[in-house]
Amino acid sequence: MSNAAANDDRRFSVHADHAGRHHARVIHEPTFEAAAVAYVEDLAIAPEDDEAIRVIVRDLDGGGEHCFRIDLETGEAAPCA
Known part of the structure; x- marks a missing residue:
């Protein structure tokens, strides 16, 4: 990874919805x-009974929080419904 790319990175706290924030x-x-x-x-x-996982992502520097549903077979991400 180049320094320019590393400088563009932000810090996020991420956890699986089913696991809770203590696993962030x-x-x-x-x-x-x-x-x-x-x-x-x-x-x-x-989770054992689903083909997707809900992931909560919180921006530690700028604020804001988003939820994504990640398809475990394809890796595709979409906003939670």
Whole structure:
């Protein structure tokens, strides 16, 4: 990763909705969606009865919170309904 890309990263607190905030991880990524996908790729434990996981992403520096539904088979992310 280049220094320019690293400087564009923001700090996000990310957790799986079914696991709760006490399982949150700090993820450095440029966008809310990128942070959600990175969390699922590296850290999340999926619920056993679903093919998707709901991930809550909170911006630690600028504020704001978003929820994404990540399809565990395709890796596609979409806003929670």
